[in-house]
Amino acid sequence: xxxxxxxxxxxxxxxxxxxxxxxxxxxxxxxxxxxxxxxxxxxxxxxxxxxxxxxxxxxxxxxxxxxxxxxxxxxxxxxxxxxxxxxxxxxxxxxxxxxxxxxxxxxxxxxxxxxxxxxxxxxxxxxxxxxxxxxxxxxxxxxxxxxxxxxxxxxxxxxxxxxxxxxxxxxxxxxxxxxxxxxxxxxxxxxxxxxxxxxxxxxxxxxxxxxxxxxxxxxxxxxxxxxxxxxxxxxxxxxxxxxxxxxxx
Amino acid sequence: xxxxxxxxxxxxxxxxxxxxxxxxxxxxxxxxxxxxxxxxxxxxxxxxxxxxxxxxxxxxxxxxxxxxxxxxxxxxxxxxxxxxxxxxxxxxxxxxxxxxxxxxxxxxxxxxxxxxxxxxxxxxxxxxxxxxxxxxxxxxxxxxxxxxxxxxxxxxxxxxxxxxxxxxxxxxxxxxxxxxxxxxxxxxxxxxxxxxxxxxxxxxxxxxxxxxxxxxxxxxxxxxxxxxxxxxxxxxxxxxxxxxxxxxxxxxxxxxxxxxxxxxxxxxxxxxxxxxxxxxxxxxxxxxxxxxxxxxxxxxxxxxxxxxxxxxxxxxxxxxxxxxxxxxxxxxxxxxxxxxxxxxxxxxxxxxxxxxxxxxxxxxxxxxxxxxxxxxxxxxxxxx
Ligand SMILES: Cc1cc2nc3c(=O)[nH]c(=O)nc-3n(C[C@H](O)[C@H](O)[C@H](O)COP(=O)(O)OP(=O)(O)OC[C@H]3O[C@@H](n4cnc5c(N)ncnc54)[C@H](O)[C@@H]3O)c2cc1C
Numbered sequence: 001x002x003x004x005x006x007x008x009x010x011x012x013x014x015x016x017x018x019x020x021x022x023x024x025x026x027x028x029x030x031x032x033x034x035x036x037x038x039x040x041x042x043x044x045x046x047x048x049x050x051x052x053x054x055x056x057x058x059x060x061x062x063x064x065x066x067x068x069x070x071x072x073x074x075x076x077x078x079x080x081x082x083x084x085x086x087x088x089x090x091x092x093x094x095x096x097x098x099x100x101x102x103x104x105x106x107x108x109x110x111x112x113x114x115x116x117x118x119x120x121x122x123x124x125x126x127x128x129x130x131x132x133x134x135x136x137x138x139x140x141x142x143x144x145x146x147x148x149x150x151x152x153x154x155x156x157x158x159x160x161x162x163x164x165x166x167x168x169x170x171x172x173x174x175x176x177x178x179x180x181x182x183x184x185x186x187x188x189x190x191x192x193x194x195x196x197x198x199x200x201x202x203x204x205x206x207x208x209x210x211x212x213x214x215x216x217x218x219x220x221x222x223x224x225x226x227x228x229x230x231x232x233x234x235x236x237x238x239x240x241x242x243x244x245x246x247x248x249x
Numbered sequence: 250x251x252x253x254x255x256x257x258x259x260x261x262x263x264x265x266x267x268x269x270x271x272x273x274x275x276x277x278x279x280x281x282x283x284x285x286x287x288x289x290x291x292x293x294x295x296x297x298x299x300x301x302x303x304x305x306x307x308x309x310x311x312x313x314x315x316x317x318x319x320x321x322x323x324x325x326x327x328x329x330x331x332x333x334x335x336x337x338x339x340x341x342x343x344x345x346x347x348x349x350x351x352x353x354x355x356x357x358x359x360x361x362x363x364x365x366x367x368x369x370x371x372x373x374x375x376x377x378x379x380x381x382x383x384x385x386x387x388x389x390x391x392x393x394x395x396x397x398x399x400x401x402x403x404x405x406x407x408x409x410x411x412x413x414x415x416x417x418x419x420x421x422x423x424x425x426x427x428x429x430x431x432x433x434x435x436x437x438x439x440x441x442x443x444x445x446x447x448x449x450x451x452x453x454x455x456x457x458x459x460x461x462x463x464x465x466x467x468x469x470x471x472x473x474x475x476x477x478x479x480x481x482x483x484x485x486x487x488x489x490x491x492x493x494x495x496x497x498x499x500x501x502x503x504x505x506x507x508x509x510x511x512x513x514x515x516x517x518x519x520x521x522x523x524x525x526x527x528x529x530x531x532x533x534x535x536x537x538x539x540x541x542x543x544x545x546x547x548x549x550x551x552x553x554x555x556x557x558x559x560x561x562x563x564x565x566x567x568x569x570x571x572x573x574x575x576x577x578x579x580x581x582x583x584x585x586x587x588x589x590x591x592x593x594x595x596x597x598x599x600x601x602x603x604x605x606x607x608x609x610x611x612x613x614x615x616x617x618x619x620x621x622x623x624x625x626x627x628x629x630x631x632x633x
Binding site for chain 2: 184185186187194
């Protein structure tokens, strides 16, 4: 089974993001960038499927600027087999990414695409679902467990108040949730070997995808600052204060 | 061969992340239990840390000295006890084989040392031979196809876990000083070797040292490092010279961590209605810490690059070890001062670093020994 894993280069999750003065977005200059953590989980899952003998080849794909190649290299160092870099400096919205991925899937014919449930920069949580719709493939979103079952795939989903296990026909799109696995560190020897793994250079034009934005960002603002807390003496006082603040009825 | 910058950055950021996510949270526990957890050692193996200095053809990463120092700047940002886990395989335990070993010795040991499957220790110091290592008394007497070893080695790092020792012993008891000394690759699991109880130490709990006692321990003659007797002391000195840059880089790494901790604390801790970081006397301490750390870092990188380029850096390596180890002592002292009472109580971990870094001025050549080497070389250079 061939597995396709899209990966995105985002601000490192440890970085304290700062909003640009003109509120048009967040500061990206000299900020540490890394692979989207949910994509790391997807790559890890693909590697585990390969180690279990279920997956045969792992192809990672990214849409983004030149530096996004580093993200592909990280995935290759973790254990993916080859990469595809769809190079663009433009802002790409989830729909455009989904269209590019659809075209890549058309060329690669994977049996499974594992997409992060969302990217931690814009938190859209749309790409996987859109991709599944465009391809007309079944989708298993927010996966916390993935298991091949004959020619089907069992996906356990994290839903409100519990877990739901569904059986999907293949090919399928799965989006990974936090508890799917704990991604490994790329080993140092593998980081060095990743340099030799192939990366195909492509452009959105190669797939005839129009990247023109359909959304417009109005304004980006900092979260409200946390107010200083107070200390209470008794539980009764706590309840009274919470009622006062309108937190409980 | 040096790595391209992108690969090097990936390597370093992976180590930084491993240090932040896996090692730093365990610092207090390791100190408390006097043990680095087995799963962490396993993760270090999987990461490839044991093999950073071992040539690629034997399964290591074959990093240049500069790259090794950059790795240690990162690994130095946590308790030095973690570094000690890989320290002897990367440095003093393995480099004798890399530098002067025969092909069959390299083939036998280096692949296992690179993966961490085997642990190497370096056994030079003895109860009566510390700074004056050339006076060592342990003997290795040829007996047919074997050598018979007798003597006691002291304060040997990782001896309790060692699979083998790079052992310096006197093959010619009639020749005093270094000329009578040979180096051996001595397996640890043979009759006649007793490993002492780990010593109780001032710091770096989790890293262990102990005596290694040889009583008529018999090893095949093929365990002699290289082909001829009498070269062991030279090998030991070459290994230590290289090790000085490694230790200097660790010192710079720890100083970097202490600087960060102190800077953060100074920005947060309020006295007299404002952060103590606003006080110029506190800033003066931070400025000294920063300046000295920067100086040590630059020295280490300069010496490492020159070594990679084939220059003789014996003097510079001693300069680095002398300055960096003393520097991190001063930095740790100032960190305690900036933290005030919190620097003295255990919860903040600053006093632990203060104790941990004290050894850097003592092992692999004390500060005085470094001064002796530097001074002697300077005089030699300018004497006609
Ligand atoms: C934690 C730890 C780990 C160690 N690991 C190892 C290891 O793995 N392998 C190993 O072989 N050894 C190891 N050692 C031993 C270490 O290298 C020695 O302790 C060190 O070389 C100093 O020797 P010494 O303790 O005998 O001190 P001494 O040589 O007795 O020195 C005592 C004092 O005299 C000074 N002094 C000595 N000679 C001179 C001189 N010529 N001029 C001026 N001052 C001088 C010294 O600087 C020092 O201040 C370790 C020690 C420790 C504590």
